[in-house]
Amino acid sequence: xxxxxxxxxxxxxxxxxxxxQYIEQTARRVFELNGFGEIRVPVMEKTELFCRxxxxxxxxVEKEMYTFTDKGENSVTLRxxxxxxxxxxxxxxxxxxxxxxxxxxxxxxMFRYERPQKGRYRQFHQIGAEITGVNEPLAxxxxxxxxxxxxxxxxxxxxxxxxxxxxxxxCRPGYRAALRSFLEERMEHLCEDCKRRFVTNPLRTLDCKxxxxxxxxxxxxxxxxxxxxACDDHFSSVRRYxxxxxxxxxxxxxxxxxxxxxxRTTFEMVxxxxxxxxxxxxxxxxxxLISQLGGPSIPGIGFAMGLERVALLLGSQxxxxxxxxxxxxxxxxxxxxxxxLMDGLLKSGVRVELDYxxxxxxxxxRRADKLKARYSVVIGGNEVxxxxxxxxxxxxxxxxxxxxxxxxxxxxxxxxxx
Ligand code: HAM
Numbered sequence: 001x002x003x004x005x006x007x008x009x010x011x012x013x014x015x016x017x018x019x020x021q022y023i024e025q026t027a028r029r030v031f032e033l034n035g036f037g038e039i040r041v042p043v044m045e046k047t048e049l050f051c052r053x054x055x056x057x058x059x060x061v062e063k064e065m066y067t068f069t070d071k072g073e074n075s076v077t078l079r080x081x082x083x084x085x086x087x088x089x090x091x092x093x094x095x096x097x098x099x100x101x102x103x104x105x106x107x108x109x110m111f112r113y114e115r116p117q118k119g120r121y122r123q124f125h126q127i128g129a130e131i132t133g134v135n136e137p138l139a140x141x142x143x144x145x146x147x148x149x150x151x152x153x154x155x156x157x158x159x160x161x162x163x164x165x166x167x168x169x170x171c172r173p174g175y176r177a178a179l180r181s182f183l184e185e186r187m188e189h190l191c192e193d194c195k196r197r198f199v200t201n202p203l204r205t206l207d208c209k210x211x212x213x214x215x216x217x218x219x220x221x222x223x224x225x226x227x228x229x230a231c232d233d234h235f236s237s238v239r240r241y242x243x244x245x246x247x248x249x250x251x252x253x254x255x256x257x258x259x260x261x262x263x264r265t266t267f268e269m270v271x272x273x274x275x276x277x278x279x280x281x282x283x284x285x286x287x288x289l290i291s292q293l294g295g296p297s298i299p300g301i302g303f304a305m306g307l308e309r310v311a312l313l314l315g316s317q318x319x320x321x322x323x324x325x326x327x328x329x330x331x332x333x334x335x336x337x338x339x340x341l342m343d344g345l346l347k348s349g350v351r352v353e354l355d356y357x358x359x360x361x362x363x364x365x366r367r368a369d370k371l372k373a374r375y376s377v378v379i380g381g382n383e384v385x386x387x388x389x390x391x392x393x394x395x396x397x398x399x400x401x402x403x404x405x406x407x408x409x410x411x412x413x414x415x416x417x418x
Contacts, residue, residue, distance in 0.1 A: 055260025
């Protein structure tokens, strides 16, 4: 029996990879315009890094990590997200010594042992960005504007931005206590997981998808009413900057994140188009993370988007690059001419396909159709002698006579501006 891929791990076939490249290129362009530089970190880290950053009582650390012991008896984990590794590198290489304000972006595979379904996989890909060293709400607003710009540039009107604030170590304990006393009276309606969360991480009960829990927590107190005055001011300023830059958003005070490192501003870009996988991108501020990982006390904020989810939203739009020209030939000697011409055209940036197998003219033209070439040309004895040929625009069949030179053909197929 043939060997298949591991469940939840996907191949990206050529038909699809054009769309991925389009997403990646758009992200790189928008992020670099905002002053972000790429950082590449390993896909595997010491397990302790994720326990310390994401948090022991999170679903990711409790149930979803690909953790194993390597041959040297070390516990290692395939990264379930990018922020922890990027901050580990930021500390390890003392990037803060050059400049505490670092703007970093990354892309690559992440691994979570979740139940696979549409938009949720065990190997998935994130494009993420992080800013360190800025406490000011201006940084929050720039990150949110950059994310919004990315989705606009890529041509999507979904998803939409939701924001919240989770407070800080000063005010969150007060909110946690208020939430616990609210939940205490509704314990019998909570699922088993939420009964456990009540003890370990009560905020997560607001995120539970079980209908009984949604109903039981519907009147839960809002975190926004328990912010200390510094966190409240910070959140107001973020909103003011978003208003100043006309960035649309809504407030979702029930938004809690699945990672423990967040403080203050958190956000998600959500869509109703992907079933239960509503978050296309998400992130927030993590002012305590760098010091928690053994670095100096430097704040940070960032996000990551799920590439698969962005690709799904882009739908069935095709992003494969189609051949500019298909060259059909009548026989042996003409194939030499066609080959030389193709070589020159490829070197000058025109995408050319050629008949490789000496098939009949009819089957060559069928192939030109199948490849969706924009133009086709048939090179026979007359064309070789005269050095000219008739080029057919495939969309409407219009024929144009042109010399068989690289310069003339480039201009004919519309590549003169390259
Ligand atoms: P996260 O919310 O866990 O945050 O993941 C970010 C995004 O990754 C999600 O919104 C979703 O689009 C995508 N994603 C997550 N899990 C899967 C999956 N199993 N299959 C497909 N896509 C998935 C983080 O990872 C944080 N590190 C974000 C961040 C950066 N916060 C601050 N900086």
